[in-house]
Amino acid sequence: MTTRWLTPEEQRAWRAYVAGYLLLEDAIDRQLQQEAGMPHLYYSILANLSETPERRLRMTDLAEQLKITRSRLTYAVARLEKDGLVRREECRWDKRGTVAVLTDEGHAILENIAPGHVETVRAGLFDRLTPEQVGQLEQIFTQVVQGFQGDGDGEAGPEELPWRRRSSPCSGTSGTSGAPETTGTTGTSGASGA
Amino acid sequence: MTTRWLTPEEQRAWRAYVAGYLLLEDAIDRQLQQEAGMPHLYYSILANLSETPERRLRMTDLAEQLKITRSRLTYAVARLEKDGLVRREECRWDKRGTVAVLTDEGHAILENIAPGHVETVRAGLFDRLTPEQVGQLEQIFTQVVQGFQGDGDGEAGPEELPWRRRSSPCSGTSGTSGAPETTGTTGTSGASGA
DNA sequence: CGATCTTGGTTCAAGTTTGAAACAAACCTA
DNA sequence: TAGGTTTGTTTCAAACTTGAACCAAGATCG
Numbered sequence: 001m002t003t004r005w006l007t008p009e010e011q012r013a014w015r016a017y018v019a020g021y022l023l024l025e026d027a028i029d030r031q032l033q034q035e036a037g038m039p040h041l042y043y044s045i046l047a048n049l050s051e052t053p054e055r056r057l058r059m060t061d062l063a064e065q066l067k068i069t070r071s072r073l074t075y076a077v078a079r080l081e082k083d084g085l086v087r088r089e090e091c092r093w094d095k096r097g098t099v100a101v102l103t104d105e106g107h108a109i110l111e112n113i114a115p116g117h118v119e120t121v122r123a124g125l126f127d128r129l130t131p132e133q134v135g136q137l138e139q140i141f142t143q144v145v146q147g148f149q150g151d152g153d154g155e156a157g158p159e160e161l162p163w164r165r166r167s168s169p170c171s172g173t174s175g176t177s178g179a180p181e182t183t184g185t186t187g188t189s190g191a192s193g194a
Numbered sequence: 195m196t197t198r199w200l201t202p203e204e205q206r207a208w209r210a211y212v213a214g215y216l217l218l219e220d221a222i223d224r225q226l227q228q229e230a231g232m233p234h235l236y237y238s239i240l241a242n243l244s245e246t247p248e249r250r251l252r253m254t255d256l257a258e259q260l261k262i263t264r265s266r267l268t269y270a271v272a273r274l275e276k277d278g279l280v281r282r283e284e285c286r287w288d289k290r291g292t293v294a295v296l297t298d299e300g301h302a303i304l305e306n307i308a309p310g311h312v313e314t315v316r317a318g319l320f321d322r323l324t325p326e327q328v329g330q331l332e333q334i335f336t337q338v339v340q341g342f343q344g345d346g347d348g349e350a351g352p353e354e355l356p357w358r359r360r361s362s363p364c365s366g367t368s369g370t371s372g373a374p375e376t377t378g379t380t381g382t383s384g385a386s387g388a
Numbered sequence: 389c390g391a392t393c394t395t396g397g398t399t400c401a402a403g404t405t406t407g408a409a410a411c412a413a414a415c416c417t418a
Numbered sequence: 419t420a421g422g423t424t425t426g427t428t429t430c431a432a433a434c435t436t437g438a439a440c441c442a443a444g445a446t447c448g
Contacts, residue, residue: 003309010320013332018238020335021215022261023342033436039404044212060426067216072405074428079403096413096426115197126204128337136330138207141214143322148217227406233434254396266435268398273433290396290443394445405434415424 024124031120036113041068042076043117046085046110049102056101058091058171085109091170099170218318225314230307235262236270237311240279240304243296250295252285252365279303285364293364 080086085106091097257267274280279300285291
């Protein structure tokens with residue numbers, strides 16, 4: 001096959017996108033590192049945990065939500081545990097499993113640093129966009145995510161993959177993690193979630 | 195100040211975006227790692243070098259184009275140099291400077307792996323988007339990048355910052371690196387540049 | 389000129405990420 | 419129910435990233 005190169009428009013979009021996300025991630029990482037001593041991912045872990053009813057999630061579920069490897073998560077949680085922000089518990093229903101639980105301290109810390117984080121996201125991204133663009137951004141990346149969703153399993157496309165929806169009793173009752181209605185003080189976590 | 199949390203729309207956009215870029219970067223990194231034994235950034239370095247008239251660029255210029263730190267670039271170039279894909283030369287006009295030069299081997303390798311890379315970018319991103327969305331994506335991230343541009347220097351906004359445009363004779367004649375008209379075989383690099 | 393400031397790059401230690409390998413519990417099947 | 423496969427998670431070594439500290443070469447200014 002003779003390679004379908006990117007069109008000029010695609011090239012421009014790609015360049016802008018790559019530059020943009022590097023700058024954005026950099027800014028976010030730096031901000032969190034300075035004010036909280038942790039990188040973006042670690043914040044996301046705390047945030048995701050805080051959104052579940054019982055502030056607990058199985059490692060695999062967490063990894064899946066965050067779109068990272070189990071290995072990476074193990075390392076990250078180990079660090080957060082050492083800092084006392086997260087606790088590990090074994091899953092009673094599945095002896096193989098481990099659930100990560102947000103500690104009270106972890107929750108407190110999260111509430112402290114959330115505002116700064118949100119502010120950074122806002123300054124770097126949302127304050128630059130019109131409401132329409134926010135919608136476009138969501139639409140675009142939702143499609144991208146869905147694209148990968150379908151990939152993994154036998155070219156299934158946008159199927160439901162019911163057997164994958166193993167809402168193990170260990171994780172908070174959060175199903176496939178729908179919309180986190182949180183918005184108040186606790187919403188802090190939601191606000192910057194993923 | 196009472197923190198302006200993200201609106202539900204912004205939250206959704208943010209979540210989709212974060213999940214999307216993680217998946218995308220992951221796919222790209224994995225593909226390049228497998229087929230070329232190098233991460234995305236390293237590919238970008240080769241690509242950027244290949245776009246300049248003489249396939250050479252000063253370290254600082256390169257770092258700036260790629261939106262990464264000098265430190266990170268030093269490490270990356272060291273590795274690429276060890277692999278023989280890039281060569282370091284000292285800048286004649288400024289004894290402090292170092293220029294990274296794409297070797298013939300580096301260029302050859304780049305042409306070999308470019309198709310696969312472009313294909314991955316296409317499969318993960320562009321094939322999912324309508325032409326309008328490609329335009330939107332460019333617009334959105336261009337604004338994001340510009341936002342950061344202005345930041346660094348005294349709230350200058352979209353100024354020209356003439357003194358920064360130090361197109362040192364060492365780097366290829368590429369100014370602030372405009373549009374890389376490349377599109378043919380060599381365009382490979384351009385196609386996936388940044 | 390000489391002290392000082394800025395700029396271009398590298399180095400170093402500490403922290404993070406990766407992918408493959410190792411384990412162990414759960415599941416399936418004959 | 420033994421044996422084999424799958425699933426959940428950790429471990430390990432190698433590679434990468436980070437930020438601060440450092441060195442040397444321009445640029446400034448009295």
